[in-house]
Amino acid sequence: MSIGVLVALGVVMAISSENVADVITPLSATIEFIALLVRIVQVVWGPLIAIGLFLALLALWSVGRKQHAAPAWALPANVRTGEGEPITPSIVVKALSHLGLPALRKAIKEMGDGGAAMLSPIVIAGCGVEVDVTLPLEVSTIEVQNRRRKLAENLSRHEHEVFITIPQAARTVRLWIADSGALDEPIGPSPLVTDETLTANYKTGKAPWGQDLRGDAAELSVYQRHLLVTGLSNQGKTAALRSLALWLSLDRTVQFWIADLKGIGDWAMFDGIAQILIEGLSDDHVIQATEMVEDAVEEMNRRIEARRNDPTVVFEPLIVVVDEAQLAFMCPVKTTRITEDGKVKEGAPYGGSKATSRYFMAVRKLHNQGRAVDVLMWQGTQDPTDQNLPKLVREGAHTRASLVLGTESQARMALGDKAVDGGAAPHLLRQGLDKGTLVVASDGIAIPTGQASITVRTHFIDDEPAAEIAERAKALRNGATTLRVIERDAERDPLADIAAVIGDAARLRTDEVLKRLHALDTAVYREWNNGRLKRLLEEHGEEPKKSHGVMVVRRDDVARALANRDTDGSASASQ
Template identity: 80%
Template sequence: MSSNVVHLHKDPTPDPAPVTTLTVVPGASAARPVPLWVRSGRAIRRAVTDERTKSAARAFVRHNAYVMGGAKIVARRTWDGRTGSRYERMLRAAEAAGNHEVAAEWEERLQRFREARHRRRMDLLHSPIDAAKGVAVTTGMGIGGLVALGVVLAIANKDAADVITPLQAVIEFIALMIRIVQIVWGPLVSIGPFLALLALWSVGRHQQAAPQWALPANVRNGEGEPITPSIVVKALRDLGIPALRKAIQEMGDAGASMLSPIVIAGCGVEVDVTLPSGVSTNEVQSKRRKLAENLSRHEHEVFITIPQAARTVRLWVADSGALDEPIGPSPLVTDETLTADYAKGKAPWGQDLRGDAAQISLYQRHLLVTGLSNQGKTASLRALALWLALDRSVQFWLADLKGVGDWAMFDGLAQVLIQGPTDDHVIQATEMVEDAVEEMNRRIEARRTDPNATFPPLIVLVDEAQVAFMCPAKDDDGRPYGGSKATSRYFMAVRKIHNQGRAVDVLMWQGTQDPTDQNLPKLVREGAHTRASLALGTEQQSRMALGDKAVNGGAAPHLLRQGLDKGTLVVASDGITIPAGQASITVRTHFIDDEPAAEIADRAKALRDGVTTLHTIDRTVEHDPLTDIAAVIGDAPRLRTQDVIKRLSAMNPEAYGDWSPVDLTRVLEAAGAEPYKSDGRMVVGRDRVARALAERDAEDSASAS
């Protein structure tokens, strides 16, 4: 019931109203003011480090240094002109270089200079009296001449006053000159020092007589700066070789006598440097990078070789960026009428650093081209083969152990062409080289019986030969195909050709990559007459590729830039023209792409009657089943067919290993000597086989006649 009651009065305890609580958030504290000294320091630092401030400071120092440097240069020139210091410097330089004849000549010149100077000084003692006499005589003669001229004027004008007219005119002219000097003298005295400073500034600016850091940006970096004697001497002085630096400082000519004339050589310049006593050539060679940087060049733009003269290094310095420009196309591509001559011709391989054509003779020379992967080894080797293919007498046996089609254009041109990287291809390549050894022996035997016998040149070319040397496969007798031991088949075949092949024009050409003692044995690499190397990784590899003599003489394929110097070879060979005294030459080879290479190969094929190219070496031994059957029967009157098959299989497993009685019966029935039964077993009769052989020989003789 209580739930139905409605109260008529207010609830004495009403619900409390919700209270809103306000939170006072304090305002953000004001940032602390930055002290004045901090703001000033930051402003000063920004101003000092600003590029405009740096440029202004460099300009201020540079131009002041020009004036001081110019004054020093003028003072030195004046001193040299007034004293014998120049002769003394040249005398000391000649003595330091050990050139006593030149030293004696400069000493004689110094003595003559001193005698002439002494005479001039002695003449000065008498010159005042002589000068006074000269002035008096000149003045008297001048006045007399003017008076005589006045007399002539007076007679002509009939006026006696004209006698002094010429003399009066001269006096007035002198007075005018004095007035002009009085007017000009003040300004000249005022601006004279400024003109002198300007002249000194001009001399200093021309000689760049300022600190290196203060010079303009284009002068500071020296990029592309022409090579001058002073630059070369300064670069040598700063190499960090104490003996060389001391010798240059002691030379009176500051080292200029060390240098030969700088001559233009292709896309660079060349200069010979005669080193002073106590400095060896290999010390300079070992600092090639620092020397290049001192010459404002990259390392690959400076080549150091050893010429014929003693204690001399030859520097070839490329124009900045010139070696990054490609050379022109090969004459094989541009001249379709070009032919080759194996014995007397030279292959156009590329250009040397001088820009001259680099041509190489291939006559009776084994060839080795090596380098890192993808540097142009196959292209440079193929360029020589394409040129030689234009001589129709040359034969090619090729094995491309890369097998990607680089030599595909020789299909129909080479007598043998093996392409592939597997062990089976290595086996085929090894058998090809062994066949070349047999051909070499045949030629040697023919030459022994007929000393005048001649043979067509045979080029046995193996590209990627390191695959053959590293092949693990072995033959049935356990002899390895790869390796560098006396049992290694490929190694021994190559060695035999290297030893005797040249005499009968059987030549071994090999291309390898990343040489080591394992993939390029010492005896093989030293058996090549022409050794060429592209970019390599280490100096040790360079010595493997070219030999110690070439590397000691300055050859440095390990300093070529991988990827950037593709096709650039360092060549050591007597078949190419090498400057006197050098052991190698650097050649930038022509690149012949696949399409023009195929066109050149087509021209070579057109010179030949047609060549059938073998793509595998057929090692199947020729056999005559009937003759072999007679051989295995021997003296027995008859032999069971099963025994005949067993003996044939033992004699030649490859030919008869899978024979059955059916195969034996087929051969015998065809010859008319079919098997027959004896004591219930099938046998082969000796007499029947012998009679069949005799009848066949008679038929062959009759058909031949």
């Protein structure tokens, strides 16, 4: 119709002007006008879009200014339902007044300011906020602590997202309230993995263990501190313990004796770093681990005696690690010896929690005096009880850390009454979901003033990056001879075993050779002493000699004895 009207108009104009070309003049003018509009839109479209977005944001700001919040349709689903609601003073006071404590509710109601005076300023603390609550006279801190789940629900949070601790001020509880879902997000990788130039210093350094709940770096000093890490199975205990050892391995002065009683290769990367590495969960491996700890006691006594003679003497740190230590405490095997009339007589048990237990007593001795001469005991254990983690042993650790546990009584065994009474609650962590999260009680880590513990989310270092860190440590140490447990699939060759335990050393003290033989195979070398060692070497034309007044076994002498034996054996065979 429009085209028809334009053509009709053109006919009228053509008749009037007596010019046939005017028939299409209106239609051409209309087309040119439309083209002009298109060009105008092409020029102003970009700026128009930008201005439109700005006007839309201005409209949203106007709505927010009037309503003091975003409109409901613009909020995330969890916020629309109340979950993750921002923490304000009124929300905290309301949550406290509905805790089911009549005295608290009455006190808040009677306050002229509606309870605001109870609260300190709410401050951002990592992935959450923190506020101190000064309680009325009628309410005790333990009453609030015992209602953690109810308080978390009143704050629109899950139980694991609210932590209640006791600061230094009297009648005060400190609430740390996580942003909704923040604790389910993983933390970053360990600096040990990302920084290949990182080194360690046993005395002055701190291990980069993880992050606290504020998101700040959590660093642990291990200097002259015995260590205990406990928790349920498969929650990250070995990983947390191993990450500390990996960091400390970058200090070339530190020696390691390690017994991994799980025996699945979690500590295999320490082959070439540790002087002793025991891997396995059998009773034989537990015996090896027990005798390793007893050897550490002998080393401690040697150092103490040397310190008496020369107070200025300095020793290299020795870290004795027993992972899955509950197997050592629960071992039923007893020491046996053969009497002169050929009878087998049982003696002290290897395991147990009494003064007759060899493992228990060795650990107690290290706890009593080891730190003075830098011989330290690190233990990892599952599911603590009085049977698999005796009271005297667990209380001898300077640094006590716990992953998730089943009950509050276990939490008290792991961390002590003071820490649990102060708010430490590893039994409230979520099994499986809070892997690697530790509650730590130690003076080796920065703990907020007035608190007895701190919660640390540890960095997880997987086997492959752990092996890479171990290779860096080996490069710093120029290698080390590691004694490993060898399964007794065949009859032992004592002379070859002596050569193996000496390794690349030019000479070793006879007591050190015996110690290494014991670690190599307890069942075979349990009764060996200096006389037995001397007789073996004499049978092959050699014997221990003195060096600086100490009896030693020389590598060259043992190699010569092996060569002579092999030569004699070949000659006998040819004859």
